[in-house]
Amino acid sequence: MSRSVPSSCAASVSATVPVTVLNGFLGAGKTTLLQSLLVQARQLPHVRLGVIVNEMSTLDVDGAILDGSEVLSRQDARFVSIAAGSISGPEGLAQFGAAVDRLLAADVTHVLIETSGSTHPWPLLEALRAHDDLRLHGFLSVVDCLTLAQDHDFGHTIVPGASRNLAAGQRGIENLLAEQIMFCNRILLSKMDRVDQSALHRIAQAVHPINRGADVMGMQWGNLRLESILQMGPYDHDRVAQLGAELTAWDVEHDTSSMASAADYRIESVVIADARPFHPQRLWDVYNHYLGTGIYRSKGFFWLPSRDQYQLLWNQTAGSVGLEVVNFWKIATLEDDSLNLLPQERAEMRRRLQGQSQAFGDRRCRLTVIGDRDGLADFATAVRACFCTEAEIAAWKAGIAFEDPWPKTLVTLS
Secondary structure, three states: OOOOOOOOOOHHHOOOEEEEEEEEOOOOOHHHHHHHHHHHHOOOOOOOEEEEEEEOOOOOHHHHHHHHHOOOOOOOOOEEEEEOOOOOOHHHHHHHHHHHHHHHHOOOOEEEEEOOOOOOHHHHHHHHHHOOOEEEEEEEEEEEHHHHHHHOHHHOOHHHHHHHHHHOOOOOHHHHHHHHHHOOOEEEEEOHHHOOHHHHHHHHHHHHHHOOOOEEEEOOOOOOOHHHHHOOOOOOHHHHHHHHHHHHHHHHHOOOOOOOOHHHHOEEEEEEEEOOOEOHHHHHHHHHHOOOOOEEEEEEEEOOHHHOOEEEEEEEEOOEEEEEEEEEOHHHHHHOHHHOOOHHHHHHHHHHOOOOEOOOEOOOEEEEEEEEHHHHHHHHHHHHOOEOOHHHHHHHHOOOOOOOOOOOOOOOOO
């Protein structure tokens, strides 16, 4: 079966499926961009996107977000989740081939790969080049303006920090950031609305010299046109071959693996899961007093006794946290008499709640926290201390109000 490809592709590769990789550090905005692209694809009947999402944690938050957005379900044959840390590590690459086979069987016209924030580009680039049925076009590096401004002197400390690490015979976060930029062919400066114009200019000045062969674009809320991605020409592997060879040689010299994992950058993750709600005031205190620079990313779903009808999304990057209403809990819908559910609807809702917690229904908290191994345990302990005690749960059941300092204004994005 022939496939439609950009005119820049030669006839010899007409049977290959184009691939775009969404790469970038933890919390840079890759999932938001992916959602935007999938929504746009709905308006293009000739485009049938296949998606591979790589989660660092076993908690598939991004897949659940896509489920909730009704853009693409995890049950769809065109969606594959790889929860193996980094897709560029041995386990991730082992799953990569099977994921591609599934997407090709679903007759997709373009593949999007969202990597985990700890993904080292070179092994993934090599795997894509070696695959006969794929041809890489876009390797996009999503760079978080806010994180660079707060933690990396607007990007100016990335290269010096990476050089110091290599001189000491080790890798660090700066190396990961630098390599994600050096191997891409388009740099997307995300969250540009979170910094002023002078800061954005400083960031662009620091980032562009790291990879002068890549386009630099500003982006907010994933507002990148899908057509601009589909029209990108084939990726130039020859341009980065020497850089890849140098990194491979460094690995040989230092007896490390080119399939760098999160552990190589001292990044670890932990999953926090409990049916109980977080106490809103204690969670607020932890956010304001315990969230240090070593906690790179935390995300997941949770509930508060003060807002017990809402399934909330916790979305933290560096020192900022976003809270979003994802949906209503099923049990809250069942308990709300004002909705006037039909008997059949109530019966179906009760069926879906079978096997759930007797006390809380489908309400539960599930967070994955990713950070430097030295500070991760302390932060996770502080978060776990935010779960409501038995006395506080009894107060919630009695209808007693809780102190809730979190913002209460709802903003709808159209």
